[in-house]
Amino acid sequence: MPAAPTFGELFDPEFLAALRPFALRARRVPMAGRPADQTSRQRGGGVEFADYKAYTPGDDLRTLDWNIYRRLGRLFVRVFEERRDLPVYLLVDRSRSMYLETPPRIEAGLKTALALAAIALAQHDSVRLLHFSDDLRLDVTSAAGTRGLPGLARRMASLTEQAGTDLVGAARELAGRRLRHGLLVVVSDFFDPAGVDAVTAELALSRHRLLLVCLTNEADAQPTARPDLRGDVRLRDCETGTALDVTITPAVLARYRAAYAAFNTRLTDFAAERGAGLARVNTGEDVLEQITRLFAGGALVV
């Protein structure tokens, strides 16, 4: 059984250093929260000028723009952008399918999750690690700042394989919790037995911004890449244990590819409809390269 990455493998200084140029920007940040780097709609005591507004009693006299008063004879005050933190919820799939292959999907998944956490913590956002298989578990809440990253990495390295995938249930459970609005990053292969439609339907109800990190490998799209997938095979689902006898023929392969394509299309459509981010991380490729491509403009806006 392939093993999950260790702390040493996860907490790679070079890997983390390479993430410094990247930023994670939210289109909308909740009003409340700690001051941080995320641009919010809230106007107040920031440093970035945002607009003018007519003076009303109670406004800070230090923000009066005397030049305008001289020209127009009316009092206007300068308003500034309030920068707030973005709560980032990392929802990591610990089901058996994440640990099955070589390399296991969990490896790329945790590296991606840690990378996003590192980027978020570097911009003073808060990060919470949640993980699920058949149930949802809230775990670590990191403090803002990069000092919380080693603890987060250590916790990630300690995650072990669980049973099946119940992303629908996990999403529902998460929605039921009174969490501050933020960014929900779902790190999973999305192989929920309930089907991708049920998953997207449940995620659509979430109040959070969404970033879907779909972990894939070559055999997902091209099953014949696995040498054992030929002829008459009995396919055993690693999570449910159910068996399926299949005679692999070109026709069957074509239907498989069509089913897999429909799965991907559904995820893509959902992301587009919901305004969510969708990142496909191939477990057979270097994670850093894929993250670099994801943050092609230096920032990923979700």
Next chain:
Amino acid sequence: MTFANLPLFGVLGGLAALAALLFVLQRLRTRHIEVTVPTTLFWLAAARDAPVRVFWGRFRHWLAYLLILLICALLWLALAGPEAASRRAVDFHVLFLDGSAHTAKPADAERALSALKADLQSLPTDRREVIWGGAFNLKLLRAGEDALLLDQRLESLTPDAAPSALKDQLRLLSIPGAWPERLELVIYGRAPVDAETLAGLPGGIRVTRGVDYPAPQTGAGIVAFGIAPALSGDPLRVDALMTVRAPSPAATDVIVRLDDAPLAAARVKRLESEDGRAHFAVRDLPAAGGVLAASVVDAQGSALDNVARLRLPTRRVLPVALAPDVPVLIADVIAADAGMASSDPAAAAVVVRRAGSDFGAELPALELVPAATQTDAFVIGYSDQDAHAERVLRAGAEALGLDQIDAVGLASTLQRQVSVAVEPAVRRRVAVWEELFSAEYNLTDSRGFPVFVARALRYLAADPVWHSYVAAGKPLPTAVGGAPWLGRPEPAVDLLGAQFAPARAGELSGQAPALIAALLSEDVTSGRPGVELPAYTAPGGGAAQDIAAWLALLALALLVGEWVLHQRGLIP
């Protein structure tokens, strides 16, 4: 179409079994290999319209089955060794490994054996056997026996100093019904075959030669070696004569030894020769039972014919006691015969007396009997030890020399029929009308009289017989001396009347003293190849192998085709 390695029913049965086996395997191969996958979600959708095969379910892959059946059938047929019917002319092979003196040279023998072993591989075990043809024909490998046994069975066999027994083997093969009709005898060795023998073979038997020797065997050898009564007339001596065949007879010498002691070269006389061979004689050798050996030096031909040995006879002067009242003519005959001498009864081996006399009563006797008391003129009594005497006597009373007597004249003079009778007796005796010894009849004047007296006395004395030569593979010649028609069956004739021939050179068991046979084969020494035989062609080296190779190639091509189809997913 026939098959070299399997019978037709075996081929057909094999094909049927293959078809059944492949059918079952085709069914059984629907065993699924279990593969664990992250999810079966997509496979469920893919397999919804493509149900898998199940054990003993509907058979859906006829193309694959027929293809693999065709491949297996082609391989099976190739294994069976198909032959075009026109090329198949032989049902059974008899491989004759010559173990005679013809193939005694180690190089020849090794070559023959190597060729036989090589050819053995290409023949089906149930349709061949191997015969060792030495002094006797010996079956080395029966049909069906594994060729691995050959070396073990050859361990104790070396070429015999004997002429080839190939003729006997061919005679056996000619027995109707005993062998398959289409049979090929392959000779491995130099054993020659006569045209006459070949002509007498049934039509289905083919004789070929498995080894092609580059040059005929030539060398020197003794081809005749015998003895005869000494020309000097000495009854206790014999003359030895020998003939040597050699590439250069004039330069060939023979060395003669008597009881391992070499004779002086001067005693070995070269005789005049007009037949291109060298003849030698050694005179007046003592007939005392010694072993006489002659040898020539030869490095080229077979070594087995370079030496010949024989046992000299044992002759003695026969002591004969004469009763005082017998006719003096008998004493004259004895005195004239150097092989006999008068003696007193105590020292005599035989006596001559009148009937009723007790002179030498315990000894075999030549008795003179009044004609009035004996019906037959000659009565020969034989003892129990002479088990076959009567048969031999009835066959020829002339052996006593009676044929040299003017029996008709005697009969007319006597006015009585002159007849010979045999009867059992306590000991040997010959009873003759005494009147025949009187001067009024012509017996004593005839030249047969001394012969009769001498032979009769030697019969009575049971003198041992001897043969002028004893050669391997040749019947013994008529015995010399004694009374060969009487007494124990002489070696030349066995109980069934068959001629006896020593199988190989060397001492003959069962004789005392043992006779010694020599090779004395003109064929061996001269290396006569006999009729030129066609060379043997192994069945595996002809069309059968070609057909099998083509079948195998075709099977290979189909196999490649199946692999391509499988790769393209056209067959499972």
